Amino acid sequence: MIYNAQLIKQGAEAKVYLAPFCQRQAIIKERFTKAYRHPTLDKKLTSRRVVQEARCLSRCQRARIDTPTVYMVDTENYLIYMEYIEGCSVREYLVTPEGQTEAAQTKVAQDIGRALGLMHNIDVVHGDLTTSNLLMRNETGGSVVLIDFGLSYVSQLIEDKAVDLYVLERAFSSTHPNTEVMFEQILKAYGESGKASKQILKKLEDVRMRGRKRSMLG
Amino acid sequence: MESYPIDSLPTSGDIHMACFTAVKNAPDLKEKLQNQDKSLTFAMVESNLIMDVFQLLVAATKAAHDNKTGKLATQTVSSEIIYNLSPSKNIAESLKRFGIKEDTTSLIAVKIGGNPDEIMEEMSRTVSGNLVSFSKLDQERDMTKLRQYYKIDPKVTEDKEILNWIIGAIAMKNVQ
Numbered sequence: 001m002i003y004n005a006q007l008i009k010q011g012a013e014a015k016v017y018l019a020p021f022c023q024r025q026a027i028i029k030e031r032f033t034k035a036y037r038h039p040t041l042d043k044k045l046t047s048r049r050v051v052q053e054a055r056c057l058s059r060c061q062r063a064r065i066d067t068p069t070v071y072m073v074d075t076e077n078y079l080i081y082m083e084y085i086e087g088c089s090v091r092e093y094l095v096t097p098e099g100q101t102e103a104a105q106t107k108v109a110q111d112i113g114r115a116l117g118l119m120h121n122i123d124v125v126h127g128d129l130t131t132s133n134l135l136m137r138n139e140t141g142g143s144v145v146l147i148d149f150g151l152s153y154v155s156q157l158i159e160d161k162a163v164d165l166y167v168l169e170r171a172f173s174s175t176h177p178n179t180e181v182m183f184e185q186i187l188k189a190y191g192e193s194g195k196a197s198k199q200i201l202k203k204l205e206d207v208r209m210r211g212r213k214r215s216m217l218g
Numbered sequence: 219m220e221s222y223p224i225d226s227l228p229t230s231g232d233i234h235m236a237c238f239t240a241v242k243n244a245p246d247l248k249e250k251l252q253n254q255d256k257s258l259t260f261a262m263v264e265s266n267l268i269m270d271v272f273q274l275l276v277a278a279t280k281a282a283h284d285n286k287t288g289k290l291a292t293q294t295v296s297s298e299i300i301y302n303l304s305p306s307k308n309i310a311e312s313l314k315r316f317g318i319k320e321d322t323t324s325l326i327a328v329k330i331g332g333n334p335d336e337i338m339e340e341m342s343r344t345v346s347g348n349l350v351s352f353s354k355l356d357q358e359r360d361m362t363k364l365r366q367y368y369k370i371d372p373k374v375t376e377d378k379e380i381l382n383w384i385i386g387a388i389a390m391k392n393v394q
Contacts, residue, residue, distance in 0.1 A: 003225055020225040022275035051393045058390045061382065064373065069382040070389040072226075072280055076287055081226070081389075083382070 002028055002079070013049075013150055021081050026071055029053075029150075031078040047075045049150070054080050056124050056152035063122045065115055066137065066145045085145050087138040091131035094176050108136070109182045111144035113189025116165070119146065121195050125160045127151030129168035131175055158196060162203035163212055165190070169204075170212075219338045220352060222275055224330075230282045231331025233275060236338065237265065237324070237354065241347035244322040251317070254293075260329035260341060261296035262318045263303065266360035267367065269381050271352055274328060276388055277302035282330050299328055305368055305387035315367060323347075324358050 005017035005028060017028040031046050033039075050073065057080075060067040068083040090108060093099040099108075112134060119126065126133070128151040136142040155161075165187070172183050187204075191197045219236040241247075250258050268274060281298040284290050292298045292309055297317075304312030318325050327341045342349060364370070368384050 003228055022225070022272055022279055023222060024272065054390065054393055058386050061386050062371070064371065069386050071276060071385060072283075072389050073393050074283065075393065 002030065011150075018084060021071060025084040027068065027082050027084045029080045029082070031150075033078075046078050050075055050078050050080060053149045053152065056149040056154070057082070059122060059124055059154070060119060060146065060149075063118060065118045065122075066143060067149070068145070068147060085135050085137055085147070087136045087142070087145070089132045090134040090136060090144070091175060093136055093142075094131065094179070105179075105182050106185055108142075108144065109185035110189040113186040113191075114193045115144055115146055116168075116186070117190045117193030117197060120161045120164070120197075120200065121193075123154050123156050124149075125153055125155050125164050127153065127164065127167075129164055130171040158199050158203050159207075159214070161196075161200045162207045165200070165204050166207045166212060169208075219334065219341065219349075220271075221334050224279050224282050226279065227282050227286060230286065232334070233278045233282075233328065233330055234260075234332070234334055234337050235271075235274060235278075235326055235328045235352075236341050237326050237350050237352050238345050238347035239265075239324040239350050239354065239358070241323050241325055241345060243346045244318055244325075245320045247345065248318055248320055248322075258344065259296070260327045260337070260344075261299040262345075263300055263326045263328060264316055264318055264322055265324040265326050265355065265358040267303070267316055267364055268326060268355055269359065269364060269377070269384055271355070272381065273303065273384055273388070274299075274326065276385055278328055278330055280388070285330075295330055296328075299330075302388060302391070305391055307391065 002017055002019055005019035007015060008018050009016040014029050014031045017030065019026060019028050031050055033042050033046055054070050054073045057067050057070050061069060068085055071081040071083065073080055098104050126146065126149065128148060133148045135145040135147055137145050169183055172179050187201060191201060194200065219234055221232040221234045223232050224230055247262060278299050280302045281295050284298060285295045290298050292301050297313060300316045301309055301312045303316045306312050327345060329337055368387050370380060370383050374380055374383055
């Protein structure tokens with residue numbers, strides 16, 4: 001039960017509320033149970049995913065990557081209380097008149113690339129990189145914040161990181177036409193801040209050829 | 219004294235807290251704590267490890283939740299509040315660091331639920347010191363200890379980021 005909450009988003013895995021928490025506005029992400037799964041298994045899976053998401057968020061925060069601060073984790077009710085970030089998504093920003101300018105796009109691209117490079121440095125793979133999951137923080141004049149670590153996991157594999165970038169590339173090309181230049185800039189900034197970025201970018205070429213799923217034939 | 223509702227658990231009552239400076243009877247209070255004196259019904263936190271009221275509210279809210287689900291790691295809700303403030307899972311060490319010491323001169327009394335007037339009366343009767351506003355907290359802060367206990371990255375310098383770091387450490391303690 002969440003009191004005084006306002007539902008702001010609902011996906012397939014979770015509901016996102018805006019609600020007061022300790023005198024602040026907070027985001028509460030509630031993973032709901034799936035009726036089609038065995039209750040015991042469902043409980044285990046759901047609470048494990050809540051913990052995993054919170055861990056990835058915290059891991060990023062400790063590496064000084066701008067992500068929402070986790071306020072409280074309630075594994076009983078599958079809730080994560082976290083910082084509410086005032087701002088708009090990169091997706092929304094890119095369609096505003098300001099977001100259409102070259103200078104603004106370059107700045108955002110560099111921010112995104114840098115953040116992703118740092119995130120992959122600490123072996124966090126986001127798993128769902130889209131322009132809706134990148135916010136721009138109002139109070140800092142629009143610096144990029146990574147959100148929604150619901151599908152995140154820790155992996156050192158170059159493959160996983162390359163697929164992460166590929167997912168973002170596809171998200172870019174499908175939601176924002178004519179942003180190839182911008183994605184190039186993201187990759188450039190990524191290459192400058194990432195540790196193993198050279199290998200990852202090379203892997204990205206392979207992934208582009210075959211798609212997100214690895215072929216299991218032969 | 220200030221009182222704040224627990225939005226996520228309205229049935230547990232408000233969080234009441236009062237800040238005292240120039241406390242003269244810390245050794246007495248400490249002894250009462252050690253003897254588990256039943257007359258002490260509120261938590262006493264060392265002021266110099268508190269960065270912001272939000273930090274106390276998060277720790278107290280978590281204690282209220284764990285109390286409701288019967289998952290307290292320590293004996294009472296009061297000690298749980300102090301334990302929650304610490305990023306460490308070592309109970310004895312946490313209580314020693316964040317609770318009051320013999321030489322404590324400024325402390326924050328915290329209690330969940332109850333009648334505010336009665337609580338205020340009880341707190342000021344028990345603690346002999348000056349009741350001050352929470353805006354005085356900044357002057358008490360011991361940054362060196364805060365950084366050490368919460369293992370804050372030396373590159374983190376802005377107050378806001380330090381607070382976020384602290385809150386993150388408190389929140390992640392039971393899920394790490």
